[in-house]
Amino acid sequence: MSMIAAFYSGKSILITGATGFMGKVLMEKLFRTSPDLKVIYILVRPKAGQTTQQRVFQILNSKLFEKVKEICPNVHEKIRAIYADLNQNDFAISKEDMQELLSCTNIVFHCAATVRFDDHLRHAVQLNVTATQQLLIMASQMPKLEAFIHISTAFSNCNLTHIDEVIYPCPVEPKKIIDSMEWLDDAIIDEITPKLIGDRPNTYTYTKALGEMVVQQESRNLNIAIIRPSIVGATWQEPFPGWVDNLNGPSGLIIAAGKGFLRSIRGAPMAVADLIPVDTVVNLTLAVGWYTAVHRPKSTLIYHCTSGNLNPCNWGKMGFQVLATFEKVPLERAFRRPNADFTANTITSQYWNAVSHRAPAIIYDFYLRLTGRKPRMTKIMNRLLKTVSMIEYFVNRSWEWSTYNTEMLMSELSPEDQRVFNFDVRQLNWLEYIENYVLGIKKYLLKEDMAGIPEAKQHLKRLRNIHYLFNTALFLIAWRLLIARSQMARNVWFFIVSFCYKFLSYFRASSTLKV
Numbered sequence: 228m229s230m231i232a233a234f235y236s237g238k239s240i241l242i243t244g245a246t247g248f249m250g251k252v253l254m255e256k257l258f259r260t261s262p263d264l265k266v267i268y269i270l271v272r273p274k275a276g277q278t279t280q281q282r283v284f285q286i287l288n289s290k291l292f293e294k295v296k297e298i299c300p301n302v303h304e305k306i307r308a309i310y311a312d313l314n315q316n317d318f319a320i321s322k323e324d325m326q327e328l329l330s331c332t333n334i335v336f337h338c339a340a341t342v343r344f345d346d347h348l349r350h351a352v353q354l355n356v357t358a359t360q361q362l363l364i365m366a367s368q369m370p371k372l373e374a375f376i377h378i379s380t381a382f383s384n385c386n387l388t389h390i391d392e393v394i395y396p397c398p399v400e401p402k403k404i405i406d407s408m409e410w411l412d413d414a415i416i417d418e419i420t421p422k423l424i425g426d427r428p429n430t431y432t433y434t435k436a437l438g439e440m441v442v443q444q445e446s447r448n449l450n451i452a453i454i455r456p457s458i459v460g461a462t463w464q465e466p467f468p469g470w471v472d473n474l475n476g477p478s479g480l481i482i483a484a485g486k487g488f489l490r491s492i493r494g495a496p497m498a499v500a501d502l503i504p505v506d507t508v509v510n511l512t513l514a515v516g517w518y519t520a521v522h523r524p525k526s527t528l529i530y531h532c533t534s535g536n537l538n539p540c541n542w543g544k545m546g547f548q549v550l551a552t553f554e555k556v557p558l559e560r561a562f563r564r565p566n567a568d569f570t571a572n573t574i575t576s577q578y579w580n581a582v583s584h585r586a587p588a589i590i591y592d593f594y595l596r597l598t599g600r601k602p603r604m605t606k607i608m609n610r611l612l613k614t615v616s617m618i619e620y621f622v623n624r625s626w627e628w629s630t631y632n633t634e635m636l637m638s639e640l641s642p643e644d645q646r647v648f649n650f651d652v653r654q655l656n657w658l659e660y661i662e663n664y665v666l667g668i669k670k671y672l673l674k675e676d677m678a679g680i681p682e683a684k685q686h687l688k689r690l691r692n693i694h695y696l697f698n699t700a701l702f703l704i705a706w707r708l709l710i711a712r713s714q715m716a717r718n719v720w721f722f723i724v725s726f727c728y729k730f731l732s733y734f735r736a737s738s739t740l741k742v
């Protein structure tokens with residue numbers, strides 16, 4: 228019997244960010260392994276025209292929850308969706324709901340965050356810092372609380388190269404930042420943002436670091452742990468391999484490469500691609516919840532959920548395997564044949580941006596205009612290049628995260644728990660994982676039918692022929708222009724033509740002689 232699964236039985240669990248990528252997988256695993264848990268409270272806001280109930284209904288009826296519904300048929304009754312907006316005071320939770328949350332919750336998993344790299348500092352502070360502070364204040368009023376697990380990111384200290392499982396202070400106190408966001412106007416915040424984030428690349432990593440400081444400062448006598456995952460990718464094993472449902476991290480760029488939009492990224496092929504499957508993060512999170520509640524460590528422990536130091540993969544290898552998979556299972560309606568690379572040189576990268584990204588987009592838009600349609604490729608390409616510029620920081624460097632606490636926890640688990648809540652990334656086969664990731668993107672994210680693969684391959688063949696035709700035409704035009712303008716080119720042309728003529732005459736003469 229799994230001790231961790233048994234621990235969650237009968238428990239009331241509060242999850243923030245349950246509608247997000249990680250939150251959904253966390254809920255799924257909890258229901259699948261501990262179907263006897265009492266209730267999962269989730270804080271949900273209405274979104275995109277859907278009420279909170281409709282959103283929950285959609286999640287429970289998704290492919291991800293298929294297995295859960297077999298194991299725990301009354302899963303609908305065990306989820307309590309509570310209307311909440313983490314940007315509001317007291318999260319806009321009603322008095323009755325708040326009372327229930329405060330009096331019943333045993334474990335809190337705080338996953339909600341804004342993960343946008345370009346979010347305005349005010350908004351990123353509100354969600355990643357102030358909301359964390361408010362949730363901790365709420366947690367301190369929960370008499371039955373056994374553990375509070377905060378999800379941070381391994382990149383909260385990405386300004387360092389070696390990162391230990393400790394909280395590193397930021398120069399300005401989070402409380403001062405929170406206060407200042409209340410009275411500074413947007414223009415001033417824009418001006419001071421680069422100074423505040425310092426040598427971090429964006430507001431996301433900065434506010435996640437502030438969030439950790441808040442956790443430390445507001446911890447009081449709570450049992451708290453922090454988990455720092457690196458770049459979270461599709462599922463490795465559970466509930467099935469390759470599940471993913473959003474464009475964050477590598478997923479959007481893998482699609483862009485598969486569709487043939489993305490041809491080159493300025494990145495170091497040998498830099499460590501510190502990906503971590505989402506089910507691995509969730510397994511560690513649940514194990515940490517159990518350990519924190521049962522063993523009550525004296526201080527707040529931080530757990531790095533990373534792959535680089537135990538089982539490293541690099542960007543070059545990852546890119547190669549992504550392309551190899553697209554050879555076998557191409558995406559439908561690609562713009563060009565998938566062919567992308569990491570290039571460490573800035574000038575080469577700018578060259579490829581002009582030749583392989585911008586120029587084809589301009590040419591295609593020109594073609595759309597000619598055929599009476601609305602141009603759109605330049606806009607798509609600008610968006611893609613913006614995304615690429617934002618991730619460049621992360622694909623040009625390698626980090627070393629110590630994993631002392633994570634390894635300690637692994638050794639504390641029973642063999643059964645090590646199997647059911649496996650977070651040993653040393654067992655991961657990267658080539659297999661990346662292939663499943665790419666297949667998962669095709670199936671679960673793009674919802675493409677596998678029956679369409681032959682047609683997708685035919686389409687790629689047509690694109691290859693168009694590519695050859697286009698290049699030949701381009702060469703001939705360039706050559707024609709060159710010989711019209713340069714005596715030297717004309718001489719070379721004359722030399723080649725007369726050489727071919729002589730060769731053919733000699734060949735014809737020798738074959739006549741033989742007869």
Ligand SMILES: CCCCCCCCCCCCCCCCCCCC(=O)SCCNC(=O)CCNC(=O)[C@H](O)C(C)(C)COP(=O)(O)OP(=O)(O)OC[C@H]1O[C@@H](n2cnc3c(N)ncnc32)[C@H](O)[C@@H]1OP(=O)(O)O
Nearest residue numbers: 342343344380474475476477479480484546567568614621
């Ligand atoms: C060479 C071989 C190639 C093989 C592929 C290999 C890929 C390697 C990639 C490496 C990736 C490395 C990533 C490192 C990240 C490390 C960071 C630390 C990890 C974390 O802790 S947090 C999780 C990461 N967070 C994110 O990924 C969020 C990033 N997204 C953003 O910040 C914003 O969305 C972005 C990119 C700034 C765009 O903003 P904006 O222009 O305002 O656009 P919208 O967000 O409103 O979206 C508009 C439109 O674009 C679609 N979209 C959104 N994100 C992506 C994306 N990543 N890729 C492609 N398309 C994206 C979105 O759905 C919208 O579409 P519509 O159709 O609805 O308009």
Ligand SMILES: NC(=O)C1=CN([C@@H]2O[C@H](COP(=O)(O)OP(=O)(O)OC[C@H]3O[C@@H](n4cnc5c(N)ncnc54)[C@H](OP(=O)(O)O)[C@@H]3O)[C@@H](O)[C@H]2O)C=CC1
Nearest residue numbers: 244245246247248249312313314338339340380456458459
């Ligand atoms: N994905 C990754 O690569 C990594 C993620 N992390 C961390 O993991 C955690 C989960 O990330 P992930 O699941 O990928 O992120 P998602 O963007 O998929 O999910 C974010 C969640 O936060 C919720 N949320 C955001 N704003 C509000 C709000 N105002 N009120 C209520 N809920 C809100 C979202 O709700 P809604 O659906 O309504 O928008 C969603 O459920 C985050 O803390 C992130 O920093 C760490 C490392 C890497």
